[in-house]
Amino acid sequence: MAATSPRPLAPRKRPRQARATATLDAIFEATIQVLLRDGPQRLTTTRVAERAGVSVGTMYQYFAHKQALIYTLNERYLEALAERIEACCAAQHGTRANRMVEALVECYWQAKTERPEVTRALYRSVAELDNVALVANFAARVDRATTAMLASASDHAPADLDSVNRTLVTVIFGTVRNAFERNLPEADTEGLRRHLVTMCKALLDQTAGQSA
Amino acid sequence: MAATSPRPLAPRKRPRQARATATLDAIFEATIQVLLRDGPQRLTTTRVAERAGVSVGTMYQYFAHKQALIYTLNERYLEALAERIEACCAAQHGTRANRMVEALVECYWQAKTERPEVTRALYRSVAELDNVALVANFAARVDRATTAMLASASDHAPADLDSVNRTLVTVIFGTVRNAFERNLPEADTEGLRRHLVTMCKALLDQTAGQSA
């Protein structure tokens, strides 16, 4: 593909027609399928196109190069995830901190577990690209949402809100990822999640400046 | 995940001569260097060989294929890490649970942070291969060590030791990984770590069956 450097990672065209959207969706879905079936090594443009039922040429109408495809796929996924988290946070505004943490864990866990293979596939594909910007951007968005949520807690005002927030997010996201990596059985997963909530609440308790 | 064909991943020959051991070490080190400098995409056998100062042919005397190289590299790393954790756990036998957790976090954090670029490089390279077995093996070893440690605690006997142990390990390892992924600045890292210890201790407190 056009080897201009730095290469634009966004999709070439914004879909205007329904047909284009359908094609894009098919391509994204195909990418995930290939990732799952063949692994990141065998994720080739040809395979994706074939699976998506379009020609390679068509794929190149939508993505200037392969990296752009993977990038956009992850971007899309993180975008949806971020929105979900934002919604969850917004919904908890003004409630008690404990409920907030419960909701956050629930929301994230749920989002990751709905289509576990997809989660797994994307975890692997991210290693393919220079994802620093992507992840940083996602993290910033999430931080903003969770911080705002926590700040609105009716019963809690930690001494260092940012720090506590960062810990919560890092611990929750990291734990979920590790659980995936270890391939924990369903049974163990449930206990882990309860423990995780417990631990988060404990952090809130111990970092509470003064109750409101 | 990836349907890697059942190719043997172990190294082809065990080094018999001193020269061979040196060669092997050079190859491993070179792999890490290339991984750091060029990223997993540009990790080619030629590049590794060149950097290691040997010929490609030599590399293939020791590794049946590229995957085997990456696999063995990770295996080696996890082996060393496991040993370190085992030593740490052994050293804490019989102490109080709180100290144990502190030591575990300290040990793991330290191990990962000593050569952060290496850690990062390996985190990325491991996505290249079918690492289920590798990770499972490492996890089992660590679980054994930490469980034994916790069971020996002078002041603590959780109702469900295995479950608590699993949570602790998952949360600690996951948090560290996520911290790496988010590329947290040194300053924030310190606070995160203190929080993590706090949370782990809290879990121990709340799951204590009866004090000894």
Next chain:
Amino acid sequence: MAATSPRPLAPRKRPRQARATATLDAIFEATIQVLLRDGPQRLTTTRVAERAGVSVGTMYQYFAHKQALIYTLNERYLEALAERIEACCAAQHGTRANRMVEALVECYWQAKTERPEVTRALYRSVAELDNVALVANFAARVDRATTAMLASASDHAPADLDSVNRTLVTVIFGTVRNAFERNLPEADTEGLRRHLVTMCKALLDQTAGQSA
């Protein structure tokens, strides 16, 4: 024999466009040329592609691997040869057995001698692959054709048709191959052929059950 792994030997894609058919033909012809010029040892994919005036990549669009190319080349050749023999046999239906044998020797000899270098090249290339299936298939087809022909002879009904047929085919084909291997001069070839016919007729005579 050789434990060739069960890789599909059929061509990867059937040509759909005229361009593709031309490409395929060029590749086959180039393979024969390289085989003749450089021998089976120097039959490399690069050389074939170059000679065919296409890129290596193109070759790999049509053949999954080098073996498949050689296999298909031989298959094609044997296919044509079988058709020729079948036509010859069909043309002799109902004639006298002696004429049949004459025709068969003539037909086979002719087919092999038209482009002797090609014949020689293929005899050598076939050693490269696990040709059991190929040869068996060809043999079965030929056996069917010659048996049917002999069975229709107006003047002859051997006690054991199958056995006689097998001998005739084996002797004729084997003799021709050996003549090639010994690199017999044109002059000697003529006599050999006459003798061969004589011998085949003699076999018919001596195995005749009863004349019709």
Next chain:
Amino acid sequence: MAATSPRPLAPRKRPRQARATATLDAIFEATIQVLLRDGPQRLTTTRVAERAGVSVGTMYQYFAHKQALIYTLNERYLEALAERIEACCAAQHGTRANRMVEALVECYWQAKTERPEVTRALYRSVAELDNVALVANFAARVDRATTAMLASASDHAPADLDSVNRTLVTVIFGTVRNAFERNLPEADTEGLRRHLVTMCKALLDQTAGQSA
């Protein structure tokens, strides 16, 4: 190996000690085994050495290069075969032509069938090298022996001895080879052989100038 051209194909040293002879034998036997197990494509010096229980280095003490090994192997085999045929011919001196032909077929068939896999392996390996000289030399030797035998027949003097002899040899050798290639079952083999003898005798009959 030393790339002098034309390269000497004979073994580097004539074995003087028992040890050397044993090593040579092991190498030859290993070559055949590898040929059978892995096919001519995978016949590598390393594999042969390993199978023979010697180092590659040692192999290169005996053969200047791989071609020399294969060449010598075939040479050895053809040498033994020629000797056998010569002995057989000598033993038939002065007998009747029919007996001669019977003996020749019997002898050749026997020699090829004793270790059929070896025969098969060598048939394939010959394609690897420029065997014209080798085969020509063998053919000449055999021709001399069989011609001399036939010339001594008590009951037969063909008009054109050379021509008849050539035919006999070509037909017999070719038929046997083809039988191998077709992988004929034991049962069919027996009938084929009887037919072959019949045909050879018929040729003698029909080319007899005058009985002695």
Next chain:
DNA sequence: TATGAATGAGAATTCATTCAT
């Protein structure tokens, strides 16, 4: 003399990308 580690040219194969139809 024997060994087997090292070599590196050369072969097979892959795959992102282009472009004529």
Next chain:
DNA sequence: GATGAATGAATTCTCATTCAT
């Protein structure tokens, strides 16, 4: 626009041969 054949640089991997020990 869409297609898919063609491209060829880049990559993996092989193996005959050498040479220090």
